[in-house]
Amino acid sequence: MEILHRISINSKKDAKFLAAIYQLQIRYKAIELPGGESSLVTFEITESDQRWNIIANLIALYNAVNIVETIFSEEEIRSAAWLRMICVFEQGYPQPRMTWPFNQPDRELLCPKCAIYRQIAPMHIAKEPHLGRKAFMTTILTHEILCIPAVLQGLQEIQATGYEDWDVILHKTGQVSQRVRQLFIPTVARPGALLDEEHPRTVCPQCGTVKYEAHMRGVLPIKSDALLPNTDFMLTHEWFGSGYFSWREIIVSNRIAQLVLDKGWQGIRFKVVEIV
Numbered sequence: 001m002e003i004l005h006r007i008s009i010n011s012k013k014d015a016k017f018l019a020a021i022y023q024l025q026i027r028y029k030a031i032e033l034p035g036g037e038s039s040l041v042t043f044e045i046t047e048s049d050q051r052w053n054i055i056a057n058l059i060a061l062y063n064a065v066n067i068v069e070t071i072f073s074e075e076e077i078r079s080a081a082w083l084r085m086i087c088v089f090e091q092g093y094p095q096p097r098m099t100w101p102f103n104q105p106d107r108e109l110l111c112p113k114c115a116i117y118r119q120i121a122p123m124h125i126a127k128e129p130h131l132g133r134k135a136f137m138t139t140i141l142t143h144e145i146l147c148i149p150a151v152l153q154g155l156q157e158i159q160a161t162g163y164e165d166w167d168v169i170l171h172k173t174g175q176v177s178q179r180v181r182q183l184f185i186p187t188v189a190r191p192g193a194l195l196d197e198e199h200p201r202t203v204c205p206q207c208g209t210v211k212y213e214a215h216m217r218g219v220l221p222i223k224s225d226a227l228l229p230n231t232d233f234m235l236t237h238e239w240f241g242s243g244y245f246s247w248r249e250i251i252v253s254n255r256i257a258q259l260v261l262d263k264g265w266q267g268i269r270f271k272v273v274e275i276v
């Protein structure tokens with residue numbers, strides 16, 4: 001398990017930070033910002049890196065944007081009984097985009113304030129997506145899992161349970177996508193995701209639903225009695241997100257992770273879940 005930080009700074013405002021990165025020989029990317037006077041500089045570093053302590057101090061000093069993620073090794077993934085499955089390849093917006101998340105043909109909103117929802121029909125996307133070599137994708141704003149038909153075939157071959165194979169609709173034409181299907185997960189686990197008391201959350205003033213900020217650091221502990229029997233896929237009972245962003249984390253069994261790794265299907269990452 002490695003804690004990875006993705007840090008962004010401004011080449012002009014944070015010039016001394018940039019000089020330190022240069023001196024520490026950390027590889028970075030720079031994109032010129034509008035106006036041409038400065039660049040957005042981004043780089044990655046893990047906490048096991050010898051240079052991390054210096055960078056951690058600079059992040060605090062310069063109040064730099066820092067996105068934390070936990071990267072698990074293949075061995076850690078293959079030996080975990082349960083994992084979170086997170087799609088990391090986004091293509092386009094759910095449709096219709098302008099009114100999202102309201103008036104979506106696929107969603108019944110359970111609360112108009114925090115936009116928790118139930119999917120009741122196939123989701124709409126703008127056009128046939130370009131997946132390249134990816135087998136999985138999601139859209140910007142949502143966490144639904146779309147995949148190439150070969151994935152569903154693979155799941156069928158191992159007789160996986162707890163998922164449904166749904167159409168995805170091309171919004172303009174109303175046709176069914178030939179490139180992607182939705183891997184729909186109907187089962188919701190019992191309450192049991194154990195988030196730290198300090199883990200940031202919001203409580204909806206209208207419906208009282210607690211929404212946790214994304215869990216990015218380390219393993220997510222889940223109580224064993226939250227898991228339902230005889231299913232390879234489940235959604236957490238708990239909601240995550242903020243504002244109109246709402247999702248439930250996807251929990252999968254070990255054999256789903258093994259299948260994805262064996263097949264080399266790209267576009268998702270697995271995060272170890274600790275059953276307590």
Ligand SMILES: [Zn+2]
Nearest residue numbers: 111114204207
């Ligand atoms: Zn609400």
